[in-house]
Amino acid sequence: MQIAVGSGKGGTGKTTISTSLALSAGTDVQYLDCDVEEPNGHIFLKPKLTHRETVVVTVPRLDESRCTACGKCRDICAFNAIAQFGKTVMIFPEMCHSCLGCFRVCEEDALIEDTREIGILESGMAGDIHFVHGRVRIGEAMGVPLLKAVKHKAEQDRLTIIDAPPGTSCPFVESVNDADYVILVTEPTPFGLHDLKLAATVLKNFKIPSGVIINRSDLGDDRVQRYCDSENIPVLLEIPFQRAIAEGYARGINLVDTVPELRTVFSDLLTRIAFEVAQ
Numbered sequence: 001m002q003i004a005v006g007s008g009k010g011g012t013g014k015t016t017i018s019t020s021l022a023l024s025a026g027t028d029v030q031y032l033d034c035d036v037e038e039p040n041g042h043i044f045l046k047p048k049l050t051h052r053e054t055v056v057v058t059v060p061r062l063d064e065s066r067c068t069a070c071g072k073c074r075d076i077c078a079f080n081a082i083a084q085f086g087k088t089v090m091i092f093p094e095m096c097h098s099c100l101g102c103f104r105v106c107e108e109d110a111l112i113e114d115t116r117e118i119g120i121l122e123s124g125m126a127g128d129i130h131f132v133h134g135r136v137r138i139g140e141a142m143g144v145p146l147l148k149a150v151k152h153k154a155e156q157d158r159l160t161i162i163d164a165p166p167g168t169s170c171p172f173v174e175s176v177n178d179a180d181y182v183i184l185v186t187e188p189t190p191f192g193l194h195d196l197k198l199a200a201t202v203l204k205n206f207k208i209p210s211g212v213i214i215n216r217s218d219l220g221d222d223r224v225q226r227y228c229d230s231e232n233i234p235v236l237l238e239i240p241f242q243r244a245i246a247e248g249y250a251r252g253i254n255l256v257d258t259v260p261e262l263r264t265v266f267s268d269l270l271t272r273i274a275f276e277v278a279q
């Protein structure tokens with residue numbers, strides 16, 4: 001079973017919840033940090049990383065001896081990664097999105113497949129938790145292939161918790177599209193509600209069952225709760241603000257270590273979700 005944890009934006013407690021779930025699972029569990037732009041699950045799970053690999057994408061390299069400067073590759077490239085000045089064709093690999101379109105249109109076999117490193121993938125164990133995360137290269141715009149590489153490490157027979165990237169754009173969709181269930185973490189504020197609505201709409205379109213956890217539940221109003229009621233989205237859990245939680249977070253201490261009684265709450269939540277997914 002795959003459970004993804006997302007949020008409309010950063011800073012709402014997504015990683016706190018996903019790492020807490022992994023720590024409370026009490027079974028063969030895997031944690032995949034798909035927030036490759038800013039992975040911070042490792043801060044709370046403190047894994048021993050034993051494996052590291054670079055992740056690359058395919059980019060074109062020009063074989064000038066074959067190129068007739070027909071311009072077809074430049075014309076098809078939607079990312080301006082190929083430019084042509086008279087008879088000179090230039091390729092800018094850092095702008096390439098690896099769509100492979102240019103290879104398809106070149107009739108002269110003048111484009112050679114080359115690779116470009118976009119980031120690294122690391123894995124190891126955090127106690128009993130199988131841990132995987134990716135770190136995209138600084139300034140790199142191609143996070144999704146790295147995210148896919150992290151997701152590719154999911155073991156089908158293992159409970160997998162996916163820490164999805166914030167927002168609702170491509171990386172979020174890519175993270176959740178195979179999930180059996182998505183937990184959306186939000187705050188009871190107008191901004192929280194706005195972002196929640198966007199994320200919930202995406203999940204509805206993909207027909208992925210979801211539930212909501214309201215973090216710092218006592219610091220806002222009840223509009224999130226009312227929205228969830230009106231949309232039939234279950235509110236799975238409400239976590240009131242506690243100074244100890246915020247201080248623990250700032251020191252890299254996980255929620256369930258700061259408030260140990262929450263382990264049972266998260267463990268029960270996993271059981272509830274498993275039951276719902278099995279229906």
Ligand code: SF4
Nearest residue numbers: 077096097099100102
């Ligand atoms: S692979 Fe796609 S993005 Fe990259 S240079 Fe070719 S057409 Fe452009």
Ligand code: SF4
Nearest residue numbers: 067068070071073106
């Ligand atoms: S499509 Fe091929 S032959 Fe035409 S400009 Fe590009 S690399 Fe050269």
